[in-house]
Amino acid sequence: MSNREENIGGQKHPTPGKTAAVKKPASGKTVAKKAATKKAAARKVPVKKAVSKKAAGKKAARKAAARKAVPKPVSVLIVGAGFAGLGMAIRLKKAGIEDFVILERGERVGGTWRDNTYPGAACDIPSNLYSFSFAPNPNWSRSYSESAEILDYIEYLVAAFGLKQHIRFNHNVSGLDFDEKQGLWTARLAGGGTVRARSAVMAQGPLSNASLPDIEGVDAFRGKKIHSARWDHDYDFTGKRVAVIGTGASGIQIVPELVDRVASLKVFQRTPAWVIPRPDFQTPGWNKALFRAVPASQKALREALFWTHETMAMAVIWNSPLTRLAERLARRHLHRQVRDDWMRRQLTPDFRIGCKRVLVSNDYYPALQKDNARLITWPIAKLSENGIRTADGVEHELDCVVFATGFDVPKSGTPFPVRGRAGRELGEEWARGAQAYKSINVAGYPNLFFLFGPNSGPGHNSALVYMEAQLDYALRGVQRLMDDNLKLLDVKPAVQARHNKQLQKRLARTNWNSGCKSWYLTEDGFNATMFPGFATQYRAQMATFEDGDYERVAL
Amino acid sequence: MASIDLDKMLAKVKASQWALADIDWDAPGAELITDEQRPKLKAFMADLMWIEHVGARGFAAMARKAPNDTLKEMYTYFHAEEQRHANAEMALMKRWGMLDGDQVPEPNKNLRLVIQWLDRYSDDMPLEVLGSVIPMLEIALDGALCTFLLDTVDDPVCHQAFARINDDESRHLGVGFTVLEMQGHGDTYIKVLKTIATLMDPRLILGIASYVPLLNRMRDNIIDMGLGEERLYAAMKKFERIGGRTADGRRNPWYQIISRHGRIVINRRHKLYHAPVDAMVRLTDRIPDRVMPSRMPTWVKGITYKPVV
Numbered sequence: 001m002s003n004r005e006e007n008i009g010g011q012k013h014p015t016p017g018k019t020a021a022v023k024k025p026a027s028g029k030t031v032a033k034k035a036a037t038k039k040a041a042a043r044k045v046p047v048k049k050a051v052s053k054k055a056a057g058k059k060a061a062r063k064a065a066a067r068k069a070v071p072k073p074v075s076v077l078i079v080g081a082g083f084a085g086l087g088m089a090i091r092l093k094k095a096g097i098e099d100f101v102i103l104e105r106g107e108r109v110g111g112t113w114r115d116n117t118y119p120g121a122a123c124d125i126p127s128n129l130y131s132f133s134f135a136p137n138p139n140w141s142r143s144y145s146e147s148a149e150i151l152d153y154i155e156y157l158v159a160a161f162g163l164k165q166h167i168r169f170n171h172n173v174s175g176l177d178f179d180e181k182q183g184l185w186t187a188r189l190a191g192g193g194t195v196r197a198r199s200a201v202m203a204q205g206p207l208s209n210a211s212l213p214d215i216e217g218v219d220a221f222r223g224k225k226i227h228s229a230r231w232d233h234d235y236d237f238t239g240k241r242v243a244v245i246g247t248g249a250s251g252i253q254i255v256p257e258l259v260d261r262v263a264s265l266k267v268f269q270r271t272p273a274w275v276i277p278r279p280d281f282q283t284p285g286w287n288k289a290l291f292r293a294v295p296a297s298q299k300a301l302r303e304a305l306f307w308t309h310e311t312m313a314m315a316v317i318w319n320s321p322l323t324r325l326a327e328r329l330a331r332r333h334l335h336r337q338v339r340d341d342w343m344r345r346q347l348t349p350d351f352r353i354g355c356k357r358v359l360v361s362n363d364y365y366p367a368l369q370k371d372n373a374r375l376i377t378w379p380i381a382k383l384s385e386n387g388i389r390t391a392d393g394v395e396h397e398l399d400c401v402v403f404a405t406g407f408d409v410p411k412s413g414t415p416f417p418v419r420g421r422a423g424r425e426l427g428e429e430w431a432r433g434a435q436a437y438k439s440i441n442v443a444g445y446p447n448l449f450f451l452f453g454p455n456s457g458p459g460h461n462s463a464l465v466y467m468e469a470q471l472d473y474a475l476r477g478v479q480r481l482m483d484d485n486l487k488l489l490d491v492k493p494a495v496q497a498r499h500n501k502q503l504q505k506r507l508a509r510t511n512w513n514s515g516c517k518s519w520y521l522t523e524d525g526f527n528a529t530m531f532p533g534f535a536t537q538y539r540a541q542m543a544t545f546e547d548g549d550y551e552r553v554a555l
Numbered sequence: 556m557a558s559i560d561l562d563k564m565l566a567k568v569k570a571s572q573w574a575l576a577d578i579d580w581d582a583p584g585a586e587l588i589t590d591e592q593r594p595k596l597k598a599f600m601a602d603l604m605w606i607e608h609v610g611a612r613g614f615a616a617m618a619r620k621a622p623n624d625t626l627k628e629m630y631t632y633f634h635a636e637e638q639r640h641a642n643a644e645m646a647l648m649k650r651w652g653m654l655d656g657d658q659v660p661e662p663n664k665n666l667r668l669v670i671q672w673l674d675r676y677s678d679d680m681p682l683e684v685l686g687s688v689i690p691m692l693e694i695a696l697d698g699a700l701c702t703f704l705l706d707t708v709d710d711p712v713c714h715q716a717f718a719r720i721n722d723d724e725s726r727h728l729g730v731g732f733t734v735l736e737m738q739g740h741g742d743t744y745i746k747v748l749k750t751i752a753t754l755m756d757p758r759l760i761l762g763i764a765s766y767v768p769l770l771n772r773m774r775d776n777i778i779d780m781g782l783g784e785e786r787l788y789a790a791m792k793k794f795e796r797i798g799g800r801t802a803d804g805r806r807n808p809w810y811q812i813i814s815r816h817g818r819i820v821i822n823r824r825h826k827l828y829h830a831p832v833d834a835m836v837r838l839t840d841r842i843p844d845r846v847m848p849s850r851m852p853t854w855v856k857g858i859t860y861k862p863v864v
C-alpha cells in the first residue's frame with residue numbers, strides 16, 4: 001500500500017476512540033495542488049475545443065443569469081456518507097478541494113455500519129485491514145470488530161477530517177441528470193430541490209437497500225418482523241419463539257447471539273454456505289501500546305493480513321489446488337463441530353467454495369445444535385398469520401421472524417435514474433447487466449464516478465482495499481476536470497467495450513461463474529459484480545489513469 | 556404424453572403447496588374404520604408412511620445430482636412433499652388411534668434395510684439409478700397402494716388427504732418420466748457400458764438386495780389386506796408403458812432393467828426369481844434385532860403428525 005500516501009506526508013492523525021482528542025489534520029493542500037498542475041502540464045493531452053469564442057461568450061452570459069437563480073454548482077457532489085463517500089471526501093480535502101457536498105439520505109453517517117446493528121454484527125475481514133490505510137486505528141479492541149466499534153471509527157473520520165460541514169443529511173437523491181451543454185450534474189432530491197456539481201460520485205453503497213423478501217404471506221404474518229439491517233433494539237426476545245430466515249453472512253452472525261435469549265430458535269436455510277473457522281481474539285493491551293508507539297508495526301500487520309487474504313484469492317476465485325484445501329479446511333471445521341451425519345449433510349454446500357461468499361464463524365454450528373435450536377431445510381411454502389409453513393406440510397408457530405435475507409443489489413439497473421449525454425438512461429443500458437470501465441466510469445456519463453461500480457467486488461479481501469484504489473482514481477478524474485478546465489471527461493465506448501470483453505473472458509474462468517446461483521450473478525448468469533483477480537491486480541488497474549482512454553472536451 | 560416443461564412444472568409445484576393444517580383432522584368419519592380392519596390397516600399405513608419417507612430420502616439424493624438448477628429445486632420440493640405425505644399418513648394413523656402416544660411406528664425390517672442403504676449409499680449413486688428406481692417405487696408402491704387404501708377405507712378425511720397426495724404424485728411422475736427420457740437421450744452404447752459399470756458397484760448390489768425383497772413384501776401385505784395383487788401389477792405395467800412411450804425413454808438402460816424386473820415381479824410363475832426373493836423376505840424377518848443396524852439415521856426423526864409445531 002504505497003502510492004496512496006503521497007498527500008499524507010509524515011503527518012500524524014489523532015487516533016479514534018472515545019477519549020481521543022479530535023484534531024483537524026494539517027492540510028497538505030498547496031503541495032498537492034502544485035503537484036497536480038505540474039503533472040497536468042507534463043501530460044499535454046490534446047483537448048477538443050468545444051465551442052467557438054462567440055458561443056462561449058453567449059454561454060457565459062447565460063451561465064451568469066443562471067447563477068443568480070440557483071446556487072453556484074459545487075465541484076463535486078457525493079451521494080452517500082458511508083465508508084466510500086467519506087473516504088472520497090477525505091481524499092478531496094487532502095488534495096485541497098473543499099467545495100464539495102455529500103448528500104446522505106439518513107440522519108447519520110456510517111452506511112452499512114449505521115444500519116446493520118443486529119446482535120453479532122461484525123466485519124469478517126480483520127479490522128486492521130478493514131479500515132483506511134491513511135487513518136489507522138491502533139485501538140481496535142479485537143481482531144474482527146463489532147458494528148458499533150466500526151461506526152465509532154467512521155464517526156472519528158468525520159471529526160478528524162472535518163467532514164461534518166460538507167454533509168447534507170436527510171437528502172435522498174432520487175435521480176442524477178447530466179447537462180451536456182454546461183457540463184454539470186444535477187442531483188434531484190426526493191423532497192424536492194436540486195444540487196448541481198461539475199462532477200458526481202456515486203457512493204450510495206452496494207448493499208444499502210434492504211427489503212423483506214418476496215415470500216407469499218409476508219404481509220399476512222401477524223407476529224413481529226425484523227430485517228437484519230433494520231434491527232429493532234426495543235423488541236424483547238426473552239421467552240419468544242423466533243425464526244431466522246437466511247443463513248448468509250448476517251444470519252450466521254445473528255443465530256449464536258439470539259439462541260440463548262429466546263425460548264426456541266428455528267433457522268430456515270435454503271442453501272448452506274461454506275464456513276471456515278475464525279481466528280478471533282481480543283487485542284492485548286501491549287499490542288495497542290505497540291501500535292501507538294511504533295505505527296510501522298501496525299502497518300506491517302496490515303501488510304501481512306493483506307497478503308494472507310491475497311493468497312485466499314487463489315482458493316476462492318479460481319479452481320486451484322488451494323480450492324480443495326480450503327474446502328477441506330471448511331469440511332473439517334464442520335466435522336469437528338457437528339456430530340450428526342444428517343445435519344452435516346444439510347450443512348455441506350454442493351457448490352465449489354468461493355462460488356458464493358465464504359463465511360467465517362466459530363459459534364454458528366454449535367449454536368444450531370443447542371437444545372432450543374433447530375435447523376430447517378424444507379423450502380418455505382409461505383408465511384401464515386401465525387408462523388411459517390414449510391413444504392413438508394408443517395406450520396411453525398412463531399412470535400417473531402428475523403429476515404436475514406440480504407439486500408436488493410441492482411446488478412442490472414441503477415438504484416435511481418441516471419441520465420447521461422443526449423438523454424440516455426443508464427438503467428436501460430444496464431438492463432441486461434451492468435458494465436463500466438475499470439468499474440468506475442461509464443461511457444456516455446461523463447464526469448461521473450462509481451464507487452463499487454460494476455465488477456469491483458472483492459471475494460477474498462477487504463472492500464476498503466478496493467475502495468482506496470477507487471478513491472485515488474476518482475480523485476485523479478476530478479483533478480483532471482478542474483486542473484485542465486474540462487467540461488466533459490467521458491470514457492471512450494471502444495475502450496470500455498475492450499475492457500469488458502477481457503473482463504468477462506477472465507470471469508468465465510472463475511468459481512463465481514462455475515454454476516451456482518448467487519447474488520453476484522444476474523438471472524441470466526451474467527457477472528456484473530465481482531472483479532476476477534487479486535486485489536493487487538485491481539489496484540494495478542486503478543493505479544494508471546490513461547487520458548487517452550477518455551474523450552476530453554474543454555469548458 | 557409429451558415431455559413437460561420443467562420450469563413451468565416447478566412454478567406449478569410452488570403454487571400447489573398445501574399443509575396439514577388445511578385438513579380438519581378431527582372431522583367426523585374416523586369411526587368408519589372397522590375393528591376388523593384396524594390391525595392390518597395399521598401395519599399397512601406404517602409401511603406406506605415409511606415408503607413415503609424412503610422416497611423422500613431418495614429425492615434428497617437426487618437433488619444433489621440434479622443436472623440443472625430447476626431440477627435441483629424441483630427435487631428439493633419433492634423431498635419435502637414426500638415428507639408431507641408421510642406426515643399426513645401419520646396424522647391419519649393418529650386420527651384412527653393407531654399411534655402409540657406420539658411414537659412414530661417402527662418400520663419393518665425390509666424397510667429398515669432400505670433406510671440404512673439410502674442413508675449410506677444413495678448420495679453416491681448416479682442420478683440414472685435413482686431416476687429410474689424412484690419412479691418405479693412411486694408408481695408401484697406409493698401410487699398403487701394409495702388407490703388400494705381408498706378402495707377399502709370410507710373415512711372422508713382419508714379421501715381428502717389422498718386427493719392432495721395424489722395431486723402431488725401426478726407431478727412427481729410427470730417429472731420422473733421426463734427425466735427418464737432425458738437420460739435416455741444420446742449415445743446408447745456408452746450408456747450401456749456405464750450401466751454395467753454401475754451395476755457391478757457393490758454398493759448398488761446391496762441396494763438391489765434391499766429393494767427387491769421390499770417389492771415382494773408389499774405384495775404380501777396387499778394380499779394380507781384382502782386386496783388383489785393385480786392392482787400392484789397394473790401399476791408396474793404402467794411404469795413400463797409410460798416410461799417406454801418414447802424412443803429416448805426406451806433407450807435408457809435403467810428403464811429397461813427396471814421394467815424388465817417389474818415384469819418378473821408380476822410373473823408369479825417365475826420361480827427362479829420369486830423363490831429366492833420370498834426366501835429373502837422371510838429371512839429378513841428372522842434377522843435377530845441385535846444384528847440389524849442399530850442406529851437409525853436422524854432424518855427419520857423428522858416425521859410428525861402435528862399440523863402445527
Ligand SMILES: Cc1cc2nc3c(=O)[nH]c(=O)nc-3n(C[C@H](O)[C@H](O)[C@H](O)COP(=O)(O)OP(=O)(O)OC[C@H]3O[C@@H](n4cnc5c(N)ncnc54)[C@H](O)[C@@H]3O)c2cc1C
Pocket residue numbers: 079080081082083084085103104105106109110111112113116121122123124125130171172173174203204205206207208249250415416451452461462463464
Ligand atoms: C453486514 C455487513 C457486513 C459486511 N462486512 C464486511 C467485511 O467484513 N469486509 C468487507 O470488506 N466488507 C464488508 N461489507 C461490505 C460493506 O458494504 C462495505 O465494506 C462498505 O461498508 C461499503 O461502504 P459504502 O460507503 O460503499 O456503502 P454504505 O456503507 O452502504 O453507505 C452508503 C450510504 O449511502 C446512503 N445512500 C444510499 N442511497 C442514497 C440515496 N439515494 N441518496 C442519498 N444517500 C443514499 C446510505 O444511506 C448510506 O449511508 C459488509 C456489508 C454488510 C451489509
Ligand SMILES: [Fe+2]
Pocket residue numbers: 607610636637640697724
Ligand atoms: Fe408420496
Ligand SMILES: [Fe+2]
Pocket residue numbers: 610637693697723724727
Ligand atoms: Fe412421490
